[in-house]
Structure formats: structure tokens, C-alpha cells
Amino acid sequence: MSLYNLEAVVLRSRNLGEADKIITLYSRERGKVRAVARGARRPRNRLRAGAEVCTHGQYLVFENRGLDAISQCDIVNSHRQLREDLVKAAGGAYVLELFDVFTEEGEPKGDLFPFLLAVLQALEADADLELVLRAVEIGLLARLGYLPELKACVICGKSLSEATAFSVSRGGALCAACRQNDVDAFSVTAGTLATLNYLLRTPFDQARKLRVPSDMRGELKNITVSCIRALLGRDINSAAFLALVQETVRKS
Ligand SMILES: [Zn+2]
Structure with a gap:
């Protein structure tokens, strides 16, 4: 399984199953990318903030045969406002x-x-x-x-x-x-x-x-x-x- 880096902004975020989210990112490197953020709806999950719409971050993504998965996210600007x-x-x-x-x-x-x-x-x-x-x-x-x-x-x-x-x-x-x-x-x-x-x-x-x-x-x-x-x-x-x-x- 390979990993890739993206600098991206979250365009869309929707719920998947009990605790996950599917996010649509627009990235500098690959344009639009959809990926799953596992556990992102749990309160203390490390992907929670990075799965919010408008967030600008550095994402580390696992390439999967189906939907790619976010492995890590460092927030550059949360654009909370x-x-x-x-x-x-x-x-x-x-x-x-x-x-x-x-x-x-x-x-x-x-x-x-x-x-x-x-x-x-x-x-x-x-x-x-x-x-x-x-x-x-x-x-x-x-x-x-x-x-x-x-x-x-x-x-x-x-x-x-x-x-x-x-x-x-x-x-x-x-x-x-x-x-x-x-x-x-x-x-x-x-x-x-x-x-x-x-x-x-x-x-x-x-x-x-x-x-x-x-x-x-x-x-x-x-x-x-x-x-x-x-x-x-x-x-x-x-x-x-x-x-x-x-x-x-x-x-x-
Ligand atoms: Zn004319």
C-alpha cells in the first residue's frame, strides 16, 4: 500500500457509517481527491479537525484500491470563522x-x-x-x-x-x-x-x-x-x- 502527500482544502464532508467521514479535498498536487477519514466523527479523533469543511491542511493519504484513506493531517489554517x-x-x-x-x-x-x-x-x-x-x-x-x-x-x-x-x-x-x-x-x-x-x-x-x-x-x-x-x-x-x-x- 502506498502513501502520498497532499496540500489541500476540504470542499465537502459527509458522514459515512457510524464514525467515519468521506471528505472531498481540492489539492495542489492532484486536484480533486475523495478519501475516507476513519473515526473523524469521534470527539478525540486526530482526523476530526482535518475533516471539517474549509480546513486547509497537509494530508498524508493511503492509496487503496477502493476509496483512499486519510492517514494523517496537519492543519495549516482551520478557517474556523x-x-x-x-x-x-x-x-x-x-x-x-x-x-x-x-x-x-x-x-x-x-x-x-x-x-x-x-x-x-x-x-x-x-x-x-x-x-x-x-x-x-x-x-x-x-x-x-x-x-x-x-x-x-x-x-x-x-x-x-x-x-x-x-x-x-x-x-x-x-x-x-x-x-x-x-x-x-x-x-x-x-x-x-x-x-x-x-x-x-x-x-x-x-x-x-x-x-x-x-x-x-x-x-x-x-x-x-x-x-x-x-x-x-x-x-x-x-x-x-x-x-x-x-x-x-x-x-x-
Ligand atoms: Zn456587434
């Missing part, structure tokens, strides 16, 4: 689900792991959660090769004036003339497209200084969430919970 603060936890769950649904086991993708670490750090900082989520969505789309055209009309290549539109099926922005041929396109301003471009290219700690009006926030979300929905054929499950938590906090 992302489990204890309700809004941050809901944001974290949404982000982890995004990484989970858009990655395949055993297919490490370029800079996805350092991006995930930066995302967790940004969620933990008291940043503008909605803007962080938009930056995560567009950053993930770009890294996976699904970046929509944001700078020029995706059909004719014309640079865009203030009144423009976005077409999910065409995969990008449309000029006023090309919009006539796409009934599903929705209106966005050139400012929204520029903001999305900025979020894509700017580190999280710098992007947090950005002030974005609420109508533009709606357009940003419409673009990224529509692209994700089109790719998956459905919404992210955690999105409804996140919306509920945000609504509850807003009212209180």
Missing part, C-alpha cells in the same frame, strides 16, 4: 460547492489551488461578500476556460458604448446592432462590464476598496450567475441558502 459566522459560512459553502461542481477528480488545474486559498482568505476578511463572490465566479470561469467576452461585441468585435447587452448563449457582450438578433440578451452597462474585468484582474485585497452601486451589482450577478447556470444546467444548491441568510441578516 468560515464555519462559525453564519453569513461567511453561507458564502463559504457557496464557493466550495462552485469548486466542487466545476472540477473533476484527478485533474489538477493550473492555479486553481492558490486561487482557492486566496478566496478563503478574502471570505474571512470583512470584505464586501457580494463583490468577493462575483470575483470568485468570474475568476473561476476564466481559469476553467469559460470566460465570456467582456471587452468588445462577441459577434462583430465592435468596441462597446454605454448601452450594451450580454448574451449567455453567445458567450459575451453585444453591441446595440447585434443585440437585435438575440432575444435572450439582457441589458448591461459598459461600466458593469468594466467592473467585472477589474474584478477579474485585481487581487481580492485591492478589489475590496471598490464601491459599486446596487443596480450595477444586480447586473454583475446576472452575468456571472447566468453563465454558471448555462454551464451546469442548474443553479448552485447553496445559492438559495446564502440568499436566505443574507435576507435574514438584512432584516435583523
Whole structure:
């Protein structure tokens, strides 16, 4: 039986049998890996903390013919806040689900792991959660090769004036003339497209200084969430919970 090392973040954790957990890790070395953490639900088990979602750790894993098994875990950052603060936890769950649904086991993708670490750090900082989520969505789309055209009309290549539109099926922005041929396109301003471009290219700690009006926030979300929905054929499950938590906090 062979062993391997992973530097990884726990994307998902679900119960198995009486005391075990199956965890889904996203790792620097191998991309997504699923493994069993035996005894991780017992109070004093040494794998307990390492099997919690959002945990960033160094994992030693046994290779098995069936499911691999965690042998040891040294925690680098528990990201405890992302489990204890309700809004941050809901944001974290949404982000982890995004990484989970858009990655395949055993297919490490370029800079996805350092991006995930930066995302967790940004969620933990008291940043503008909605803007962080938009930056995560567009950053993930770009890294996976699904970046929509944001700078020029995706059909004719014309640079865009203030009144423009976005077409999910065409995969990008449309000029006023090309919009006539796409009934599903929705209106966005050139400012929204520029903001999305900025979020894509700017580190999280710098992007947090950005002030974005609420109508533009709606357009940003419409673009990224529509692209994700089109790719998956459905919404992210955690999105409804996140919306509920945000609504509850807003009212209180
Ligand atoms: Zn055009």
C-alpha cells in the first residue's frame, strides 16, 4: 500500500457509517481527491479537525484500491470563522460547492489551488461578500476556460458604448446592432462590464476598496450567475441558502 502527500482544502464532508467521514479535498498536487477519514466523527479523533469543511491542511493519504484513506493531517489554517459566522459560512459553502461542481477528480488545474486559498482568505476578511463572490465566479470561469467576452461585441468585435447587452448563449457582450438578433440578451452597462474585468484582474485585497452601486451589482450577478447556470444546467444548491441568510441578516 502506498502513501502520498497532499496540500489541500476540504470542499465537502459527509458522514459515512457510524464514525467515519468521506471528505472531498481540492489539492495542489492532484486536484480533486475523495478519501475516507476513519473515526473523524469521534470527539478525540486526530482526523476530526482535518475533516471539517474549509480546513486547509497537509494530508498524508493511503492509496487503496477502493476509496483512499486519510492517514494523517496537519492543519495549516482551520478557517474556523468560515464555519462559525453564519453569513461567511453561507458564502463559504457557496464557493466550495462552485469548486466542487466545476472540477473533476484527478485533474489538477493550473492555479486553481492558490486561487482557492486566496478566496478563503478574502471570505474571512470583512470584505464586501457580494463583490468577493462575483470575483470568485468570474475568476473561476476564466481559469476553467469559460470566460465570456467582456471587452468588445462577441459577434462583430465592435468596441462597446454605454448601452450594451450580454448574451449567455453567445458567450459575451453585444453591441446595440447585434443585440437585435438575440432575444435572450439582457441589458448591461459598459461600466458593469468594466467592473467585472477589474474584478477579474485585481487581487481580492485591492478589489475590496471598490464601491459599486446596487443596480450595477444586480447586473454583475446576472452575468456571472447566468453563465454558471448555462454551464451546469442548474443553479448552485447553496445559492438559495446564502440568499436566505443574507435576507435574514438584512432584516435583523
Ligand atoms: Zn456587434
